[in-house]
Amino acid sequence: MVRPEAIGRRPLTRLATAGLAAHVFFELGAGVGMPAASVLGPVPAAGFWGLSSGTLWHAARTRPASSDAVFAVVNGLGLAAVIAHLRGWPSRRTRLGLPWLRECEGMGPELMAYYNPILYVSGAAALGALLRENRSAPRYLPLLALGLMPVFIVTQHAEHWRLRDLARRRPGWWNRRLNRLG
Template sequence: MTRATAAATAGHVFFELAAGVGMPLASLLGPFTAAAAWAVGTGTAWRAAGSRPARDDPAFAVLNSVSLAAVIAHLAGWPSRRTRLGIPWLTDCEGLGPRLMPYYNPILYVSGAAAVTAVLLENDSAPRRLPLLTLPLVPLLVAAQRAEHRRLKAIAETRPAWWNRRLAARTHVGPGSAPER
């Protein structure tokens, strides 16, 4: 399940890049360096999770807990509504817009479910309290997501490109058009 968590988390960040809102760290490192870092990190986690000795359980418990905290931070920090089942469903997130939410929400939920399952069923030799790291991380990650989004919007305004096109579209108003709200 740690492998599934790593893959789903990568799917989440690369979906954001492909959708034209950037990805985590793109505002600081640039899109190519950030994508390379995410790809290398995902590949490393994937390989290690498949052959890890028990002594690595604490590191994987941290990875799974941080991934879970990131999902919770998205659900807590961006506009949402409640589904019939009572779970939050994002209506917009990081500039993706409502049209992409039917695709983005399931990616987040798969990532979160994989992380929860990994936290509960794997990493047996890690301290049992280590997943509690998730709780204080959520507000920190909400703040980090919002700060990254503000930086990405500022970059899109001054240097629109393929990787931030959706944010540029929201910050620039063309002739005869109104800004999106």
């Protein structure tokens, strides 16, 4: 049972978690797979992302402030993943000077109008959570997570190439867009 005082707890962390889930499931629905699908397969990867997102959502709402360190790491990793996407894939600058993806992981320009806002909401929520909700956590934790951004760029591209190879060898509904890339 959720305690009444926990109802409003960590809303930005929960929004960042929902944004991360939307991000990976959008990729799956778009036909480019999702993180870990090239290794685990689409159903186990979707199960992993669904279960971990649901667990984080619930924990962010119910866990005490002593758990802030865990959420600081999670929010730092989420923010690092968003920045890695914006830095690691072709983009243009908006009028505000922000990067706007032109293409990402096999999704063409026609999907970027939907994908970019998902990334930005998730990243902004993670940043807001780090600044406002994870106050009892050591400040170095999210910085360590952000330090993984270059690794995330490399792993995103490696996963994309594995998924493209898999789509060529075993086409399916979940990797259908990658078949067009040849």
